[in-house]
Every structure is written in C-alpha cells, then in structure tokens.
Amino acid sequence: MNIKDEIKQWKEKKDAVILAHYYVEPEIQEIADHVGDSFALSKIAANLPNPVIVYCGVSFMGESGVLLSPEKKVLMPDAKADCPMAHMVTKAEVDEARAKYDDLAVVCYINSTAEIKSWSDVSVTSANAVQIVKNLPNKNILFIPDKNLGRFVAAQVPEKNVILVNGYCPIHEVISPAEMAELKAAHPDAEILVHPECNAEVTAMADYVGSTTGIINYAAKSDKKELIIGTEVGVLYELEKQNPDKTFYFPRTTPICHDMKLITLEKVLHVLKTEENHASVLAEQAKAAGNTLTRMLELAK
Numbered sequence: 234m235n236i237k238d239e240i241k242q243w244k245e246k247k248d249a250v251i252l253a254h255y256y257v258e259p260e261i262q263e264i265a266d267h268v269g270d271s272f273a274l275s276k277i278a279a280n281l282p283n284p285v286i287v288y289c290g291v292s293f294m295g296e297s298g299v300l301l302s303p304e305k306k307v308l309m310p311d312a313k314a315d316c317p318m319a320h321m322v323t324k325a326e327v328d329e330a331r332a333k334y335d336d337l338a339v340v341c342y343i344n345s346t347a348e349i350k351s352w353s354d355v356s357v358t359s360a361n362a363v364q365i366v367k368n369l370p371n372k373n374i375l376f377i378p379d380k381n382l383g384r385f386v387a388a389q390v391p392e393k394n395v396i397l398v399n400g401y402c403p404i405h406e407v408i409s410p411a412e413m414a415e416l417k418a419a420h421p422d423a424e425i426l427v428h429p430e431c432n433a434e435v436t437a438m439a440d441y442v443g444s445t446t447g448i449i450n451y452a453a454k455s456d457k458k459e460l461i462i463g464t465e466v467g468v469l470y471e472l473e474k475q476n477p478d479k480t481f482y483f484p485r486t487t488p489i490c491h492d493m494k495l496i497t498l499e500k501v502l503h504v505l506k507t508e509e510n511h512a513s514v515l516a517e518q519a520k521a522a523g524n525t526l527t528r529m530l531e532l533a534k
Contacts, residue, residue: 243502249286270446276530281302285505314492341377342376362386371393379402381433426464
C-alpha cells in the first residue's frame with residue numbers, strides 16, 4: 234500500500250478531514266479534502282461534521298480551527314510550522330492606540346496568534362478585509378499586524394483613519410519590483426497578479442491585487458495566456474490545474490514559505506495514526522479570540 238492509500242485508510246478510520254492551504258506542497262494539496270486560503274478554510278472548519286481535523290498549514294491556522302470548532306481535535310502535521318508575521322505586534326502598541334483614539338476598532342489579520350486576536354475586535358482575511366473595515370461603524374481602525382495589507386485596505390476605504398504597525402510577511406515583502414519589471418519586459422502581454430501582502434511598489438505595478446483565491450479566480454477568467462504571479466509559489470499547483478493552457482511566471486527569487494513546506498505526507502500520516510500535535514489555545518484567550526472570528530464570519534456574509 235502506498236502512503237496516499239494509507240492516509241486515506243487512516244482518515245476513514247478516524248473520521249478525519251484534511252484541510253490544506255494553497256502554499257503547501259502539491260502532493261499535500263492532492264490528498265486534502267479541502268484546499269483554500271485562510272478565509273475559505275476558516276469557513277469550512279466552522280461547519281465540518283468530522284471530529285478530527287488535520288490542518289496542513291501553519292500554527293495560527295490550527296488555532297483558528299480550535300477557536301471555531303472547540304469540540305474537535307485539530308491536529309498539525311508539523312508543530313513547528315509557524316508564521317513570522319503572526320507575532321509582529323505588541324500588546325503595548327494596541328493599548329497605546331486604544332488610549333489615543335476614540336471610536337477605535339482593532340482589526341486583526343487572521344494571520345496572527347490567538348493571543349493577538351484576543352486583544353482585537355474583529356479578525357479579517359485578505360479576501361474580506363476591505364469589506365469588513367467598510368462595514369465597521371468605527372472611524373479609527375488599528376490594523377494589525379500586516380502593514381502592507383493594512384495600506385491596501387486604507388486605500389480602498391479612504392473614509393476611515395487606518396493606523397498601521399510594522400508587521401509584514403517576509404515572503405511577500407521581499408518580492409522585488411525590479412524582478413517583476415524584468416518579467417514584464419520579457420512578457421509584455423502578461424498581466425501581473427499580486428497579493429496585498431506585497432510592498433507598495435509591487436502592488437502599484439499590478440493589474441490585479443487580491444487574496445490567493447482572488448488571484449486563482451482572476452487567472453481563470455483572464456483572456457491572457459501568460460500571467461505574472463506575485464505570491465507564494467505553492468499556488469502554482471492550483472493555477473496549472475485550472476488553466477492547463479496558460480503559462481505562469483514567478484519572480485527569479487522564488488517566493489517560498491519554508492514553514493508551509495514543512496508539511497509532508499509522512500507527517501500527515503503520523504498525526505492521523507498518533508493524534509499528536511494537538512493545536513490548542515489558552516483558556517484565558519479563547520473566548521475573546523474566538524469572538525473576533527465569529528464576528529468576521531458575520532460581517533463577511
């Protein structure tokens with residue numbers, strides 16, 4: 234029996250479901266029951282009947298699974314897979330903003346720890362951040378931790394005062410405008426599609442700026458046969474699967490999230506067998522952090 238068949242057998246035995254982010258390796262996306270970006274996986278996790286969820290992603294995703302489905306076992310194939318940006322704001326920065334601004338909402342990118350969510354009023358994803366900030370009654374918005382997504386949101390919602398901190402995704406932040414320009418020069422007919430976690434110079438060059446799912450959907454609808462992609466390279470699997478007649482180009486310095494790539498078939502099988510690496514959230518943080526996700530799902534309807 235090969236490892237994929239073994240995973241399937243154990244999954245059925247445990248009545249488990251496998252969720253995978255678009256940034257994990259293709260062979261993990263292939264065996265997953267659901268593949269998506271953070272927003273899609275959050276919605277799915279909240280409505281699954283299965284008692285066991287294997288979350289093929291990084292730690293904040295596992296925590297979100299626990300917050301949305303506290304009665305389920307949420308297993309992480311690699312307990313060390315983390316997101317550096319998920320830690321890039323301090324309680325002091327949040328407290329300072331709350332003291333300084335009246336009528337403030339603390340809007341927390343879902344790519345953050347449960348502790349950071351517990352300091353916040355609502356969570357957002359790159360797919361729904363603009364919609365949710367628009368829908369909030371507050372004039373002042375502290376957007377944490379990603380300055381690039383926050384800047385993108387601020388441009389779309391000029392009626393709000395958006396305050397930023399200095400968090401960023403190390404993978405998207407270093408996508409170089411020079412390398413994107415180099416690709417455009419080599420493929421002048423290609424459209425440029427980028428994630429809002431990219432820096433301002435890169436998003437200014439783009440024909441489309443949006444979430445991972447947004448990029449995939451735009452690529453499928455585009456009449457262009459060549460597209461330049463400014464996000465993590467794992468998305469290529471889904472792009473090629475949906476668009477076998479199109480060619481996709483990534484920057485020369487390939488955007489790779491090494492934490493996402495820690496997930497392997499062997500590790501998925503191991504946690505299914507042993508039920509090790511339970512995702513967990515501290516009891517004193519769970520209610521407040523969970524409320525930000527519940528509010529997100531309500532405001533994003």
